[in-house]
Amino acid sequence: MDRYAKKRKLQADDTEDESTNTSQVASKDETEHEPSQPDTTMSKSVKWRQYTSKDLDCSYTTLYSRSEADDLISECERSLEYYTGQMTRVFVFGKWHNIPRKQAAYGDDGLSYSYSGNTVAAKPWTPLLNNIRDRVSNATGFTFNFVLVNRYKDGRDHIGEHRDDERELVPRHPIASLSLGQPRNFVFKHAKSRGKNATQKIAPVTIKLGHGSLLMMNYPTNTHWYHSLPQQKSLLGVRINMTFRKIDPSKMTPVK
Numbered sequence: 001m002d003r004y005a006k007k008r009k010l011q012a013d014d015t016e017d018e019s020t021n022t023s024q025v026a027s028k029d030e031t032e033h034e035p036s037q038p039d040t041t042m043s044k045s046v047k048w049r050q051y052t053s054k055d056l057d058c059s060y061t062t063l064y065s066r067s068e069a070d071d072l073i074s075e076c077e078r079s080l081e082y083y084t085g086q087m088t089r090v091f092v093f094g095k096w097h098n099i100p101r102k103q104a105a106y107g108d109d110g111l112s113y114s115y116s117g118n119t120v121a122a123k124p125w126t127p128l129l130n131n132i133r134d135r136v137s138n139a140t141g142f143t144f145n146f147v148l149v150n151r152y153k154d155g156r157d158h159i160g161e162h163r164d165d166e167r168e169l170v171p172r173h174p175i176a177s178l179s180l181g182q183p184r185n186f187v188f189k190h191a192k193s194r195g196k197n198a199t200q201k202i203a204p205v206t207i208k209l210g211h212g213s214l215l216m217m218n219y220p221t222n223t224h225w226y227h228s229l230p231q232q233k234s235l236l237g238v239r240i241n242m243t244f245r246k247i248d249p250s251k252m253t254p255v256k
């Protein structure tokens, strides 16, 4: 039984049996720390590879065939519109920096997302992004109302270590990361094993994200692990990544 089906079964078992015994009470308490349950049914035909470590739970699959992924990246290059001006800068450690990649955000009406000193308003879903979002939802059983798009022109473009732990994200909902184009290494580092003040030795986890791949970052990965896409200067191809997220509109920071 796959992990999502197992969770649904646990939930069904919980609601079908009205009797209370100690083991059921314990399992209900545990569910407070469990990931979100899928919102819809998920495709049984998708084969997932699991990546686990202390507090890390990720699932990886190739969602699109090579030719489908080729068509998608061409269509993205034709149609996606990236931020310009102030939105291409972030405020980190007291200074503004140019973002070493291009970014765009699309989503449901009125949604916005804040990170590193910026609040970005979502543009309306395009037919292309809607199709991709539906495919991701069918494969995973989860629904998403927002996508952050990152475009890396080559292996010099990158994203530094961070956690997707912003307050407006629905707690425990997975983040679905779809990659197109140049395969790149995606590196996880546990918060307790980073830098000079590390208190534990936990090995980093590196996943090579291929063309047409989908990586699910399941709870509690983003609570404990930082992720980054480091530079790989010898790589010349364009890469586009989409992180599908679920935002709680009541927790959003107003756009200035």
Ligand SMILES: O=C(O)CCC(=O)C(=O)O
Residues within 6 Å of the ligand: 148, 150, 159, 164, 177, 179, 186, 209, 227, 228, 229, 241, 243
């Ligand atoms: O490009 C990637 O794979 C990572 C993007 C990312 O870390 C993010 O959107 O938070």
